[in-house]
Amino acid sequence: MTWLITGGAGYIGAHVARATHGAGEDVVVLDDLSAAVPGRLPEGIPLVEGSTLDGDLLKRVFAEHGVTGVVHLAARKQVGESVAEPVRYYRENIGGLATLLDAIADAGVRRLVFSSSAAVYGNPDVDLITEDTPCAPVNPYGETKLAGEWLVRAAGQAHGISTVCLRYFNVAGAAAPELADTGVFNIVPMVFDRLTRDEAPRIFGADYPTPDGTCVRDYIHVADLAEAHLAAARRLSEDAPAGDLTLNVGRGEGVSVRELITLIGEVTGDRREPVTEDRRPGDAPRAVASAERAAAELGWRARLGVPEMVASAWAGWQHHRGL
Numbered sequence: 001m002t003w004l005i006t007g008g009a010g011y012i013g014a015h016v017a018r019a020t021h022g023a024g025e026d027v028v029v030l031d032d033l034s035a036a037v038p039g040r041l042p043e044g045i046p047l048v049e050g051s052t053l054d055g056d057l058l059k060r061v062f063a064e065h066g067v068t069g070v071v072h073l074a075a076r077k078q079v080g081e082s083v084a085e086p087v088r089y090y091r092e093n094i095g096g097l098a099t100l101l102d103a104i105a106d107a108g109v110r111r112l113v114f115s116s117s118a119a120v121y122g123n124p125d126v127d128l129i130t131e132d133t134p135c136a137p138v139n140p141y142g143e144t145k146l147a148g149e150w151l152v153r154a155a156g157q158a159h160g161i162s163t164v165c166l167r168y169f170n171v172a173g174a175a176a177p178e179l180a181d182t183g184v185f186n187i188v189p190m191v192f193d194r195l196t197r198d199e200a201p202r203i204f205g206a207d208y209p210t211p212d213g214t215c216v217r218d219y220i221h222v223a224d225l226a227e228a229h230l231a232a233a234r235r236l237s238e239d240a241p242a243g244d245l246t247l248n249v250g251r252g253e254g255v256s257v258r259e260l261i262t263l264i265g266e267v268t269g270d271r272r273e274p275v276t277e278d279r280r281p282g283d284a285p286r287a288v289a290s291a292e293r294a295a296a297e298l299g300w301r302a303r304l305g306v307p308e309m310v311a312s313a314w315a316g317w318q319h320h321r322g323l
């Protein structure tokens, strides 16, 4: 097998590329380097700079590298930006996927892992979100992930491609400091950012109908997430008939914003009291995965807990900021 990993120089993609390469598979990365950090990819993984919107380039990569499977992560992923620039999100996330699927079909490739998101569910009022929980995305980002899944399944059926769609919950942590997320778009880096500026962490709403009034999420270590991709790729490499799987990737355990901030205080040694601000529009009170289907279908379960996520993310934060 040779796996093409699109977006393989980004935060999650580089973890997937390293894990897949480390497991002895041949890997080639395609990345437009819009969110890449130098040094994330180890020696031995070829990097092609370019976009999944470039059909000619894709054709060349498939032929030159003898690609036999694809893990597609390249996409825009910021919720707020997707609300401001929906056309760009549809063009890049759906257009890029359509171009890629054409190339996959033309090259006769039969295996595809697609990076989806818990954002496909919107804000369901359930204790545990299963893959059968109705999808009702509440922003263009989530819409492009849901429409992407539809497109993946339809193209899979039409062209005999076996597919796995992985719906990531809240990804955090790093397998090594240099692989850490450098963006400040999610709660863990946002709290680090506040502490580094000598400011109190913020809680966006403490009046939710949850045990401590703050939002509950299912945090998953990026190293575990990378293992889930590898397990999906392996599953697709079996001599099984073409089919499609859609799987949550989470731990199945809820952690509140307040609990997470307390843990960050313990890891960083900066235990200052958070300030409570207004609710952030669009936030669901609770989003926790049922992780059972991934366990049954892939034999995969998350192993690392939230303390490991916070500690490894903090090491990465210090590494990237020279602290």
Ligand SMILES: O=c1ccn([C@@H]2O[C@H](COP(=O)(O)OP(=O)(O)O[C@H]3O[C@H](CO)[C@@H](O)[C@H](O)[C@H]3O)[C@@H](O)[C@H]2O)c(=O)[nH]1
Binding pocket: 077, 078, 079, 117, 118, 119, 168, 169, 170, 171, 185, 186, 187, 188, 190, 191, 201, 202, 203, 204, 205, 215, 216, 217, 257, 280, 283, 287
């Ligand atoms: O300084 C902060 C930052 C965040 N939050 C809260 O922390 C929770 C988690 O926020 P965040 O890390 O921004 O993640 P989500 O809003 O849950 O969304 C993430 O997780 C989704 C999947 O579950 C993905 O679809 C999104 O792209 C990804 O940003 C939310 O309740 C926020 O209101 C705070 O209280 N204070």
